[in-house]
Amino acid sequence: MNFNVVAYITAYQDLPSIQKCIKSLKFQSFIPKNLLIIDNSQKALSLDIQIPHIIQYCPENIGVAGGLKLATEWAIENNYDFLWTFDQDSQPDPNTLKILLSEYEYLNQKNIPVGIISPTIIDYQTQKKLPNGLLKKYKLEWILPEISPPFFHYYREKLYQCDVVITSGSLINLQAAKNIALPNPDLFIDGVDWEYCLNMRKHGYHICVSEKTTMQHNFGTYLTHLNKSHPIYIYSPLRYYYINRNHTYIETRLSNNPYYKTLSYLHRIKSLIKKIGKIIIYEPGQKLIKIWASCLGFYHGLIGKLGKTWLL
Numbered sequence: 001m002n003f004n005v006v007a008y009i010t011a012y013q014d015l016p017s018i019q020k021c022i023k024s025l026k027f028q029s030f031i032p033k034n035l036l037i038i039d040n041s042q043k044a045l046s047l048d049i050q051i052p053h054i055i056q057y058c059p060e061n062i063g064v065a066g067g068l069k070l071a072t073e074w075a076i077e078n079n080y081d082f083l084w085t086f087d088q089d090s091q092p093d094p095n096t097l098k099i100l101l102s103e104y105e106y107l108n109q110k111n112i113p114v115g116i117i118s119p120t121i122i123d124y125q126t127q128k129k130l131p132n133g134l135l136k137k138y139k140l141e142w143i144l145p146e147i148s149p150p151f152f153h154y155y156r157e158k159l160y161q162c163d164v165v166i167t168s169g170s171l172i173n174l175q176a177a178k179n180i181a182l183p184n185p186d187l188f189i190d191g192v193d194w195e196y197c198l199n200m201r202k203h204g205y206h207i208c209v210s211e212k213t214t215m216q217h218n219f220g221t222y223l224t225h226l227n228k229s230h231p232i233y234i235y236s237p238l239r240y241y242y243i244n245r246n247h248t249y250i251e252t253r254l255s256n257n258p259y260y261k262t263l264s265y266l267h268r269i270k271s272l273i274k275k276i277g278k279i280i281i282y283e284p285g286q287k288l289i290k291i292w293a294s295c296l297g298f299y300h301g302l303i304g305k306l307g308k309t310w311l312l
Contacts, residue, residue: 001030001098001101001102001105003081003082003101004033004079004080004081004082005030005032005033005080005081005082005083005084005097005101005171006032006033006034006035006036006071006074006075006078006080006082006083006084007025007032007034007035007036007083007084007085007086008035008036008037008038008067008068008071008075008083008084008085008086009021009022009035009036009037009038009086009087009088010038010040010064010067010068010086010087010088011037011038011039011040011041011045011047011088012039012040012041012061012088013041013042013045014088014089015045015046015047017088017089017218018037018045018047018088019047019048020091021086021087021088021089021090021091022035022047022048022049022051023091024090024091024092024094025051025086025092026050026051027094028092028094028095028096028097028098029094029095029097029098030095030097030098030101031051031097032051032084032097033052033080034052034053034054034080035049035051035052035053035054036053036054036056036071036074036075037049037053037054037055037056038056038058038062038066038067038070038071039055039056039057039058040058040059040061040062040063040067041059042059042061043059044057044059056070061308062185063185063187063188063189063308064087064167064188064189064190064192065183065184065185065186065187065188065189065192066185066188068085068167068183068192068196069182069183069184069185071083071085072172072174072177072182072183073182075174075177076174076177076178080174081173081174081175082101082104082171082172082173082174083171083172083174083177084097084100084169084170084171084172085167085168085169085170085172086168086169087167087168087217089124089217089218090168090169090215090216090217090218091124091215091216091217092119092169092213092214092215092216093119093213093214093215095213096119096169096213096214096215097171099119099210099212099213100117100118100119100171100210100213101171103117103159103208103210103212104117104171104173106155106156106159107155107159107206107208110155112155112206113176113204113205113206114173114176114205114206114208115172115173115176115177115180115197115200115201115203115205115206115207116165116170116171116172116173116176116197116200116205116207116208117170117171117173117208117209117210118165118166118169118170118171118207118208118209118210119169119209119210119213119214119215120209120210120211120213120214120215121165121166121168121169121214121215121217122214122215122216122217123217123218123219123222123231124216124217124218124219125218125219125222126222126225126231128231129144130166130217130219131143131144132144132145132162132163132164132165132209133162133163133164133165133194133197134151134152134162134163134164135163135164135198135201135254137254137255137260137263138251138254138255138260138261138263138264138267139251139254139263139264139267140163140164140194140251145160155208158210158211158212159208159209159210159211159212160208160209160211161206161207161208161209162207162208162209163197163198163201163207164193164194164197164198164207165193165197165207165209166193166217167192167193167196168215168217169215169217170193173205176200176203176205179203180199180200180202180203180205181199183195183196184196184306186306186307187242187246187249187306188242188246188306188307188308189239189242190239190242190243190245190246190247191242191243191246191247191249191250192246194246194247194250195250198250198254219231219233220233220234220235220239221233221234221235223282224282232278232282234282234283234284235290237286237289237290237292237293237310238293238310240275240279240290240293240294240297241293241294241296241297241309241310242297242310243275243294243297244271244272244275244293244294244295244297244298244301245296245297245298245300245301245305245306246297246301246306247268247271247301248268248271248272248297248298248301248302249300249301249302249304249306251264251267251268252264252265252268252301252302265302268298268301268302269298272294272295272298275294276291276294276295279291279294293310296310297310
């Protein structure tokens with residue numbers, strides 16, 4: 001395979017996690033040509049990196065969204081073929097990049113316009129697969145193909161199409177990225193992957209998942225399972241704000257049809273009520289501030305107030 005791939009990691013404060021992520025890239029069977037790190041930490045991390053790399057220090061913290069925008073621009077300007085994106089708490093299997101590129105070659109030979117290819121994501125704490133997002137008129141539904149196979153299109157065995165994958169682990173085809181809007185830095189964190197994947201889909205590019213390889217990813221502080229398919233995680237007030245704001249902003253703008261628009265508002269209200277209920281039942285502390293953060297995020301998402309607005 002003759003592809004120029006640059007890997008990208010968003011770093012923030014957690015040195016042990018990012019070192020594990022870097023190590024997993026170093027031991028890939030197909031090693032990226034370069035590694036770009038955006039360090040959003042208050043104090044620059046002292047990193048041990050033994051592969052070609054570039055570090056850009058951003059103490060003002062431009063978030064996941066700002067970092068992804070910068071990385072995409074940089075990769076395009078420097079004529080790379082693919083950008084392989086990571087959160088710092090992710091570790092792909094050793095053959096992941098080689099397999100994703102092989103899947104791309106197969107799809108390209110079939111004249112399928114590929115935007116993003118992702119490995120199967122495994123929650124590090126529960127060892128469960130992460131569902132993938134499917135667009136359903138006015139909302140995104142998160143489904144595993146083995147649970148609801150009719151909803152998924154398989155190109156071939158262990159390679160299927162969906163509408164949204166998470167940012168971490170995504171191999172972005174930069175030829176496709178040149179033709180769509182850059183990631184929206186005003187989302188800051190959370191929902192960046194939703195909007196970017198949906199923009200790819202609007203322009204006719206496919207979002208693909210390979211079941212031939214996996215990536216371990218830490219989604220938050222795992223507490224328990226509500227049922228087999230609904231894990232319970234606890235978050236900081238900041239995360240509750242951005243989750244509710246950005247998801248509300250994106251989903252309420254999926255359709256201009258008044259009927260679906262109304263259903264989207266109702267869906268987001270229902271989601272907010274569930275979040276508040278989860279906070280009351282499961283969160284060990286800061287319940288009131290987390291409820292307030294969720295409600296304020298919901299309101300700001302409705303009115304479209306984006307940016308780095310919650311700093312607690």
